[in-house]
Amino acid sequence: MPGRVGVIGGGRMGAGIAHAFVLAGARVVIVERDEDAADAASTRLLESLRRSVERGAADRTADELAAAVETATDVAALAGCGLVIEAVPEDRALKIDALTRAEAVLAPEGALATNTSSISIDELATALGRPGRFLGLHFFNPVPASQLVEVVVGTATEAALVDDARAWVDGIGKTAVVVRDSPGFASSRLGVALGLEAIRMLEEGVASAADIDAAMELGYRHPVGPLRTTDLVGLDVRLAIAEELHRELGDRFAPPDLLRRLVAAGHLGRKSGRGFYEWSDQ
Structure with a gap:
């Protein structure tokens, strides 16, 4: 050390x-x-x-x-x-x-x-x-x-x-x-891929944010769902990573419009009090 x-x-x-x-x-x-x-x-x-x-x-x-x-x-x-x-x-x-x-x-x-x-x-x-x-x-x-x-x-x-x-x-x-050294390394590449797909599902009305997260938490034993994780990481941080991966790896990492809109509105997740969830009481 x-x-x-x-x-x-x-x-x-x-x-x-x-x-x-x-x-x-x-x-x-x-x-x-x-x-x-x-x-x-x-x-x-x-x-x-x-x-x-x-x-x-x-x-x-x-x-x-x-x-x-x-x-x-x-x-x-x-x-x-x-x-x-x-x-x-x-x-x-x-x-x-x-x-x-x-x-x-x-x-x-x-x-x-x-x-x-x-x-x-x-x-x-x-x-x-x-x-x-x-x-x-x-x-x-x-x-x-x-x-x-x-x-x-x-x-x-x-x-x-x-x-x-x-x-x-x-x-x-x-x-x-x-x-x-490779685009997104291991964790960001896999984590962002899951997170972006969850955002697209929310954008398309497939299910609510809570239900999308519950599907991964209960069905795949993820400790925290991908949308709540995005709120914890910060939507602006996740957008920046997605844009980097989009440049390097192509359209499968293109940031969803919903993510861009939330960041533009200042809804960055837990640190701003609102993202895919409300955090004002936490």
Whole structure:
């Protein structure tokens, strides 16, 4: 386990990733774009850690965990990290900017990872000076409860780094699946295919959202149905992934009009209070 881990981006995913490493004993620094965002990230993470303590899921006090957390607005704070994970929004330009700035301050032996759910690792690696020290670590939302991390291996990724990544994932109490860099990797490609078909069924009036989800939950033992999952992931996030897969893999991943309309209306799922379900009371 790296003694010091950096996370670029302290939103829901970034804070969740930081949470996992702090609980596992690492010191974590979150880098955000400005002081307000850094303060929000700190609040988000410390509240999450406090809840873990209350549930008995941590072996240290909330104050001890908080002492392992740092926030910053300058990537220079990442110097000395053994691992840096980029967790900014699913946008190529944003990710390349974050990754190249982080690489500039990392030691040559430092590892750099992206939490992308759909963008090619090899494409992002072309902007880097040390592509062998780069791979994908695709976490799932909500990170503290999820058991899976997809380790995505680029063409240039060093074999030793893949072994290290497996060990890090094991060290935070999760299970790694290793996949070759390809559109949507394994999880996003399969999950989005199911989710988009569920949206088309809803759009066509085949069944209600609750009944479509119940069919998968009860008939196939999915813990959460595809439409509720889309609400949890975020309709905007799922749309961005679908558009990426549509470009790479063709029309079977074309986003349904219903998904586009809901995103345009600001109905993004749980985080906005409404998506395929109402979340205002949760």
